Amino acid sequence: MTVKEIFETMEYGPAPESAAEALAWIEKQGGRFGHFIGGGFTEPGKTFETKNPATGAVLAEVTQGSAADVAAAVKAARKAQADWWKLGGHGRARTLYALARLLQKHSRLFAVLETLDNGKPIRESRDIDVPLAQRHFYYHAGMAQLMEDELPGRVPLGVCGQIVPWNFPLLMLAWKVAPALAMGNTVVLKPAEYTPLTALLFAEICVEAGIPAGVVNIVTGDGATGEALVGAEVDKIAFTGSTAVGRRIREATAARGIPLTLELGGKSPYIVFDDADLDSAVEGLIDAIWFNQGEVCCAGSRLLVQESVAERFHTKLKARMDKMRVGDPLDKAIDIGAVIDPVQLQAITRLVDANTAGEVHRAAVTLPAEGAFYPPTLITGLAPADTLMQEEIFGPVLVSTTFRTPAEAVQIANNTRYGLAATVWTENVNLALDVAPKLAAGVVWINATNLFDAAAGFGGVRESGFGREGGWEGLRAYTKAAGKPKALKRVLPHEGNGAAGEAGLDRTVKLYIGGKQARPDGGYSTPVYGPKGALLGQVSVANRKDVRNAVEAAQAANGWGAATAHLRAQILYYIAENMAAREGELAKALDAMTGAKDGAAEVAASIDRLFTYAAWTDKVEGRAKPVPLRGTALAMREPVGVIGVLAADEAPLLALVTAMAAGMAMGNRMILVASEAYPMVVRELIQILETSDVPAGVVNLLTGSHSELAKTLSEHLDVDAVWTFSSSDLSGAVERGAVGNLKRTWMNNGAAMDWTANTSEAFLEAATEIKTVWIPYGE
Numbered sequence: 001m002t003v004k005e006i007f008e009t010m011e012y013g014p015a016p017e018s019a020a021e022a023l024a025w026i027e028k029q030g031g032r033f034g035h036f037i038g039g040g041f042t043e044p045g046k047t048f049e050t051k052n053p054a055t056g057a058v059l060a061e062v063t064q065g066s067a068a069d070v071a072a073a074v075k076a077a078r079k080a081q082a083d084w085w086k087l088g089g090h091g092r093a094r095t096l097y098a099l100a101r102l103l104q105k106h107s108r109l110f111a112v113l114e115t116l117d118n119g120k121p122i123r124e125s126r127d128i129d130v131p132l133a134q135r136h137f138y139y140h141a142g143m144a145q146l147m148e149d150e151l152p153g154r155v156p157l158g159v160c161g162q163i164v165p166w167n168f169p170l171l172m173l174a175w176k177v178a179p180a181l182a183m184g185n186t187v188v189l190k191p192a193e194y195t196p197l198t199a200l201l202f203a204e205i206c207v208e209a210g211i212p213a214g215v216v217n218i219v220t221g222d223g224a225t226g227e228a229l230v231g232a233e234v235d236k237i238a239f240t241g242s243t244a245v246g247r248r249i250r251e252a253t254a255a256r257g258i259p260l261t262l263e264l265g266g267k268s269p270y271i272v273f274d275d276a277d278l279d280s281a282v283e284g285l286i287d288a289i290w291f292n293q294g295e296v297c298c299a300g301s302r303l304l305v306q307e308s309v310a311e312r313f314h315t316k317l318k319a320r321m322d323k324m325r326v327g328d329p330l331d332k333a334i335d336i337g338a339v340i341d342p343v344q345l346q347a348i349t350r351l352v353d354a355n356t357a358g359e360v361h362r363a364a365v366t367l368p369a370e371g372a373f374y375p376p377t378l379i380t381g382l383a384p385a386d387t388l389m390q391e392e393i394f395g396p397v398l399v400s401t402t403f404r405t406p407a408e409a410v411q412i413a414n415n416t417r418y419g420l421a422a423t424v425w426t427e428n429v430n431l432a433l434d435v436a437p438k439l440a441a442g443v444v445w446i447n448a449t450n451l452f453d454a455a456a457g458f459g460g461v462r463e464s465g466f467g468r469e470g471g472w473e474g475l476r477a478y479t480k481a482a483g484k485p486k487a488l489k490r491v492l493p494h495e496g497n498g499a500a501g502e503a504g505l506d507r508t509v510k511l512y513i514g515g516k517q518a519r520p521d522g523g524y525s526t527p528v529y530g531p532k533g534a535l536l537g538q539v540s541v542a543n544r545k546d547v548r549n550a551v552e553a554a555q556a557a558n559g560w561g562a563a564t565a566h567l568r569a570q571i572l573y574y575i576a577e578n579m580a581a582r583e584g585e586l587a588k589a590l591d592a593m594t595g596a597k598d599g600a601a602e603v604a605a606s607i608d609r610l611f612t613y614a615a616w617t618d619k620v621e622g623r624a625k626p627v628p629l630r631g632t633a634l635a636m637r638e639p640v641g642v643i644g645v646l647a648a649d650e651a652p653l654l655a656l657v658t659a660m661a662a663g664m665a666m667g668n669r670m671i672l673v674a675s676e677a678y679p680m681v682v683r684e685l686i687q688i689l690e691t692s693d694v695p696a697g698v699v700n701l702l703t704g705s706h707s708e709l710a711k712t713l714s715e716h717l718d719v720d721a722v723w724t725f726s727s728s729d730l731s732g733a734v735e736r737g738a739v740g741n742l743k744r745t746w747m748n749n750g751a752a753m754d755w756t757a758n759t760s761e762a763f764l765e766a767a768t769e770i771k772t773v774w775i776p777y778g779e
Contacts, residue, residue: 005743012325017122022024022112023059023203024531030059033196035069035220036203038076039213042069046224053119053372054329054338062196065221067228070188073217075231077159077186080214085184086155087212092182093145098209100137106205110198114170115329117197119338119372120292122330132452133174135628136470139454140178143475147183154479156184157259163226164199165241166192166340167295171220173199175469176238177216178454183478185236186215190229191223194340234258236478238299241631243392243418243463244674247739250658255732257749259468261477262742263297263459265392267414267421268441270300273406274309276425280447281346282316285398286335288449290324290376293336294396295344298421300449302389303378304409310402314380315552320375321363328368336396339372348374348395351388352446360398376391384412392418396707402734406435414440417741419462423449436773437636442468445774452721453627455771457635466603466744469626471635473770486750491649491677491727494595497533508538509683509703511546516694517686520704521545530719533593539679542704544712547671551718554642554669557697561667565618572614572661576607583607586684590653593678605756606657612760613661620666620764631776637768639667640744641720644713646706648725648748651755652678655725656685658755660699662763671700671713676726677701710734717741723766724748 001009034042047061063069083534084092103110110133111125120129141243147154160180164172166602199218206216212610217227223245230237238261239249246264246280253260270288272281288300305313329337339345352360358381367373380390380400381578388399402408413422426432436444442460457468466473507613510517510526520540528536560568579586585604590599625633643663648655652675663670674682687697689738702709706726714737716723721744722737724730731747738745746766753759 004521012058012333014144014330015352017112017115017330017332019112019116021109022116025109025113026060026197029060029380033148033200033220034063035065035073035202036216036218037069037073039207043202047413050117050532052116053177053340054368056370057174059116059371059754060197062220065190065219065225068710069219070228070232072203073160074234075186076214077188077217078210079184079269081156081158081184081210084181084186084212084215084547089144089147092184095209095211096137096141096144096178096182096559098360099136099141099211100141102136103137106284107131107134108203110170110201110331113201115200115647115750117195118166118169119340121334122339123332124292129168130139133170134455135640136174136454138179140182143179144182151475151479153482154481157480158185159476160185160187160190160236160238160478161229161234162187162230163229163237164191166187166194166291166622167297169195169203170198172240173202179456179469179474180238180478181215183475183597185478186217186232188217188219188232188702190219190221190226193220196220210482218351223527236260237261238477243742246465246742250739250742251736254735257731257747259477261459261469263469264416264463264465264742266297266460267302267390267416268298268300268418268421268423269302269304269394269439271409271413271425271435272305272309272313273424273426273431273635274306274408274430274707275427277427278309278313278316281313281425282320284425284447284449285317286320286324287310289398290336290396291450293339293374295340295394296450298443298450298764300423302391302413302416303398305400305402306409308405313376314400317378318361320380321361322365324363324365324376326365326367326373326375330682336376339374339395339634344395345372345374348393348397350399351391351393352377352379354390355379355386357386387594390416399592406431409725410435417463417771418460420460420464421445437638437771442769443772443774447774448776451627451633451774452631453625453633456633456774457770458772460670461769465741465742468770473635485753488727488748488750488752493677494526494529494531495533496529496535500604509540509680509686511542511703512689512699512701513546513550514684514700515557515694518546518549521549528593528601536592537680539682539703542673542709542777544708546702547709547712547716548658550671550702551642553697553700554671555670555718557668557695560669560695560698563667566600568665568667568760569614569617572610573695575688576610576614576691577693578688579603579610582684582688587655589680589684593652593680602651602654606654609654609658610661616650616760616764617665620768622751622770625772627774629776630778631774634773634775636667636771638771640769641668642671642718643668643767644671644673644719644722646673646710646713646722646724646730647675647728648753648755649675649677649727652681653685654755656681658759658763659723659725662696662760663767666767667765668767669698671702671719673702673704673706673709673713674705674727676728706730707733711737714738714743714745715740718741721745725753
């Protein structure tokens with residue numbers, strides 16, 4: 001037998017990792033765990049079993065958290081928060097650094113415990129999960145040190161409730177706990193019921209690191225415990241998990257005025273162009289879909305291959321699949337470990353077995369006789385609308401279709417309700433950098449996959465959630481502006497006294513939709529009176545059909561986001577120029593509506609605001625992240641899309657112009673509902689827009705009831721974000737309405753905004769999404 005033949009026929013020898021140390025740690029705790037509250041472990045209460053999914057063996061018994069347990073943890077966190085913040089950035093940095101060092105010191109114990117509890121291969125726990133968790137604490141130790149200088153005027157939120165999934169228990173803990181602690185918050189964390197053990201080990205090293213009592217609290221339990229945490233008196237909820245549960249959390253927190261970070265499901269496209277290095281693309285795909293048994297929210301589970309190379313690529317992929325090894329996760333030679341639980345195994349099996357389309361290839365692998373294992377599976381020949389192309393399987397199953405042109409690839413890739421991640425394989429850098437910005441995804445990997453780092457933000461769009469974790473962009477989610485805002489007073493329209501308006505003039509203001517004035521669908525108008533009761537005119541009453549028309553016009557204007565920043569700036573300057581030409585007329589109209597004498601000042605401030613956002617159009621920059629690879633990760637600012645705005649009543653022109661200009665500057669299309677108390681401000685604004693070269697559909701102006709229009713805007717699936725600054729109490733209704741497509745919301749929550757102050761940072765952040773594009777380079 002030749003050397004070549006020996007190598008071709010050699011079997012992998014077993015390379016088992018000992019579980020003795022991890023099992024000894026469990027035994028030291030008596031095999032039963034309470035919660036970690038106020039710096040120590042409670043006595044175990046009513047418990048449930050956590051099992052090794054590879055064998056079904058019971059590892060430990062863990063306490064089922066109750067609402068009272070959650071309340072105790074929140075109380076401990078609240079008590080500790082002020083002193084933790086007063087410790088200062090350097091003090092928190094030293095403590096986070098100590099945590100990072102201890103994670104390194106105990107890295108093997110964490111890795112083995114994670115594999116025992118989760119079923120993932122030990123080499124993934126050892127080489128990916130634990131080192132990345134360490135990296136997050138090191139990185140955020142630095143952020144704590146820099147906070148006072150780099151984030152002036154920002155303070156912690158308070159107590160953060162955090163809920164992490166079972167697919168990356170320790171890593172998701174690090175993603176959430178590290179930034180929260182760095183910014184001076186305290187936390188109550190609920191690990192997944194299937195995988196609580198590394199969180200409990202982390203609690204132990206918190207004591208060793210000198211974390212003050214109550215700063216970190218861990219309450220174990222099932223979904224009921226998570227529900228109790230969401231309903232507790234916390235100041236923020238951060239959740240990673242399914243889209244269905246994310247919706248429930250969005251609904252449960254509506255009207256409470258607490259920020260959310262939601263990192264949810266995905267159905268990420270893996271796009272292979274015909275000029276790609278096919279062998280490299282196959283290896284990348286192995287990691288994209290079969291990493292962690294495919295139980296990854298950003299798994300490249302939808303394979304899109306250019307038609308001319310599809311057959312060759314699939315042949316190579318099937319050959320590679322047949323060489324994969326499935327088995328004991330503690331064996332370092334294993335590629336795929338166990339699915340988390342028999343329940344998840346049944347869900348995967350049910351989805352695949354129900355499919356009747358395409359051609360199924362299951363890898364020629366031998367599955368262990370016991371445990372929750374599923375073979376690597378490829379299903380080719382599917383249509384983009386097939387169930388398995390749309391639904392998240394969350395297992396080692398890859399589905400595939402083909403495309404002919406780059407435009408078709410983008411269209412198929414975006415044909416999903418999700419938007420978490422995407423992968424592009426091509427040797428043509430021009431093609432890669434053309435396609436990446438067009439993909440509806442929060443993260444794009446070029447000629448790579450599943451790259452993560454603490455310096456690079458991660459998160460999705462659409463029904464994959466909102467908010468970012470990691471990087472500078474992830475920090476703001478754990479801070480707020482210093483100071484207590486004033487309560488917003490309700491502003492009501494003036495009532496009439498029966499006096500007639502100007503004789504012979506029809507002063508009915510129409511709607512402005514798709515670049516032209518339009519009568520309201522319902523055909524109704526309402527009178528507007530001055531402060532002394534005189535009739536000033538009539539305004540149209542928009543209804544839900546008018547909102548739908550405005551959304552349709554805004555969607556048709558999607559080229560605005562691709563327009564150059566210079567062009568957008570020129571149009572904003574032109575609007576300001578035309579507003580200045582009507583300055584006196586506008587000021588007089590404002591004074592007549594409000595009864596105040598500050599109309600001239602408000603018009604001047606509005607012109608200044610237009611200049612400000614015109615100036616910002618080409619100055620809102622992304623970042624090149626210092627990630628630890630031979631390449632770069634670009635944090636690119638992109639428009640949110642279609643934004644609905646319910647304008648403020650206390651500054652009817654300035655507030656409307658501020659929201660409009662900020663959104664336009666960043667490439668968004670705006671649907672603006674004017675002040676309900678002073679709606680006639682749109683009369684002059686419509687005429688200004690009509691003479692300012694604003695493309696049709698970029699700005700749409702409506703008048704009418706805020707409460708009625710807020711419902712339609714928030715529930716519309718083609719609206720990407722809703723901002724409400726209305727003096728009406730609409731925050732809860734809008735947040736509940738946003739559940740449908742999990743759109744971003746910016747609520748005033750009954751707090752007043754100083755419209756004369758510089759609020760550019762907040763508006764520009766709300767008007768943009770951050771897309772992280774990873775670009776490795778070199779041969």
